[in-house]
Amino acid sequence: MKIKKLFLQNFRNYENEIFTFSEGLNVLFGKNGQGKTNCAEAVFYLCTGASLRIRHDKQLIRIGAESARIVAEAENRYGNVTIEADIYENKREIRVNGSKIAKNADLMGHINSVFFSPGELRLIQDGPDERRRFMNISISQTSPAYYTALLRYNKILDQRNTLLKNRDVSLVLDTLPVWDEQLCKYAAIIVQKRAEFVEKLAPHAKEFHSFLTDGKEDLVIKPDRKYEGSAEEIAKTLQRRLENNYEKDLRLGFTTVGPHRDDLDVLIGGVDAKAYASQGQTRTAALALKLSEVQIFKILSGEYPILVLDDVMSELDLPRRKKLLKCIADVQTILTCTHAERVLYGAECNKIRIEDGKIKN
Numbered sequence: 001m002k003i004k005k006l007f008l009q010n011f012r013n014y015e016n017e018i019f020t021f022s023e024g025l026n027v028l029f030g031k032n033g034q035g036k037t038n039c040a041e042a043v044f045y046l047c048t049g050a051s052l053r054i055r056h057d058k059q060l061i062r063i064g065a066e067s068a069r070i071v072a073e074a075e076n077r078y079g080n081v082t083i084e085a086d087i088y089e090n091k092r093e094i095r096v097n098g099s100k101i102a103k104n105a106d107l108m109g110h111i112n113s114v115f116f117s118p119g120e121l122r123l124i125q126d127g128p129d130e131r132r133r134f135m136n137i138s139i140s141q142t143s144p145a146y147y148t149a150l151l152r153y154n155k156i157l158d159q160r161n162t163l164l165k166n167r168d169v170s171l172v173l174d175t176l177p178v179w180d181e182q183l184c185k186y187a188a189i190i191v192q193k194r195a196e197f198v199e200k201l202a203p204h205a206k207e208f209h210s211f212l213t214d215g216k217e218d219l220v221i222k223p224d225r226k227y228e229g230s231a232e233e234i235a236k237t238l239q240r241r242l243e244n245n246y247e248k249d250l251r252l253g254f255t256t257v258g259p260h261r262d263d264l265d266v267l268i269g270g271v272d273a274k275a276y277a278s279q280g281q282t283r284t285a286a287l288a289l290k291l292s293e294v295q296i297f298k299i300l301s302g303e304y305p306i307l308v309l310d311d312v313m314s315e316l317d318l319p320r321r322k323k324l325l326k327c328i329a330d331v332q333t334i335l336t337c338t339h340a341e342r343v344l345y346g347a348e349c350n351k352i353r354i355e356d357g358k359i360k361n
Ligand SMILES: Nc1ncnc2c1ncn2[C@@H]1O[C@H](COP(=O)(O)OP(=O)(O)OP(=O)(O)O)[C@@H](O)[C@H]1O
Pocket: 011, 012, 013, 014, 030, 031, 032, 033, 034, 035, 036, 037, 038, 039, 059, 060, 061, 062, 063, 311, 338
């Protein structure tokens, strides 16, 4: 997949700008606060229908303007694809090749992207939320079924949690099984897709990690909880676990088991990286995971995603920067940094200087 042009109108600090990207490495550079991340955010938004940084689209609209518009002209293996997003204060409209899409799931997969910022470098050392988010964003882009199951699961989970706060215990106990049956149906899909994803990811992560550490370290990733059997069997197992935790859930007022609490196990040299690895080691492992994610997209969709590296280079040491550039040579990349020369080492690229929401060449 390639993004050829990106139009930004009243988006964040951009009034009206057109970016033209090359097929290889594109470097957006400029001082702090000029709009580099904003541009990266627009690309991610057109791929996923969501922003990484915010919950409310309203913040995407340039202050003082009524609406924002982002358009990408891209190409995937089926041909040209144009994605347009019009963002208003209380609604938004997204079109794919001119047709309005009814739900976000229909946007996923037209252009895939892997987004990588310093936050993702903390993927291993941060809490399980980040690792679940990594899986959710990644799997959703290649599996609409996963995305839909996740949305439904989260909705039922919210309702279940509200119910758990009700003081009428007999009403709660009567109603819980009804919610749980639905919840477990979607949970089973989530659990199975995550297991498939991690199984595919693991050998690549191991290989990248070995490359990044010159073969000195061994990385293993696996789901922290093993679920056996078919989707129905997984749903049944989960239902039993939920039942066993009724008392605890009632006491705490929220649901304590289920895929919204599951995690990934990350082992470096056979030892739990979350507990024992150094900061540098966890960063390298996170980099290996993200690079594997790029490969998985290629395997699942037949083509590389667009890689967005927002401010990542400054967080890596020199050998890792060089290795990263080597690993992404075949992938269209949008990279942001403050000083292009310090991260590129003469690599061929399309340099775009950003100043105060404008392209200055
Ligand atoms: N809705 C908005 N309307 C107008 N300006 C906005 C809006 N949202 C953000 N900005 C401005 O965008 C700028 C930040 O842009 P961005 O995060 O892209 O910077 P950056 O170039 O990535 O900087 P850094 O190098 O520090 O990461 C800030 O000056 C901020 O005030």
